[in-house]
Amino acid sequence: EVQLVQSRAEVKKPGESLKISCKGSGYNFTNYLIGWVRQMPGKGLEWMGIIYPGDSDTTYSPSLQGLVTISVDKSVNTAYLQWNSLKASDTAMYYCARLLAQQLGFDYWGQGTLVSVSS
């Protein structure tokens, strides 16, 4: 059974750093791209970026380039989303999702990680 399991909810202060994770299982993790999607409170889905675990090739949304870092450790089948300096506006639910093979849509999603940033 394909599963993406994300790390637990986080409460942080502005200026702090954070790295959340997404662990894949039940399939060949290296062969499928993993995307990250943001959902701010009461708002819609926003694509943040995508990474190919095979070679760590990464593409970011132009609006988020430089604000976050997406990485992967294929030895533990895990993708990461990282901030160096959080802002209150980073408060959101973050989902990872697997890209369908040879396609442009996402077939499996993690359960989401809620990140709350407040002083």
Next chain:
Amino acid sequence: SYELTQPPSVSVSPGQTARITCSGDALPKQYAYWYQQKPGQAPVLVIYKDSERPSGIPERFSGSSSGTTVTLTISGVQAEDEADYYCQSADSSTTVYVFGTGTKVTVL
């Protein structure tokens, strides 16, 4: 930038048909995907490649495409179909993915 536009809301009575549109200039060149999201839950893929249905998705969900508009149709709507629905596609030339603005389906 690449945008996908959906109506904010659609209301439908049980047993009737709900149609949700998604418009974007690049849709004739790329497939569209549809997701259902219920409150407090992760999105679920309900349609891929414009009109294909993943296993486990009820037959009442269907998709179609015409020019710059794709449509998700829910036939014989049930109370459990009340949710937010998002279309999604990508610009293959830039490898940028985009979600539609989202449509809230209310079952009256």
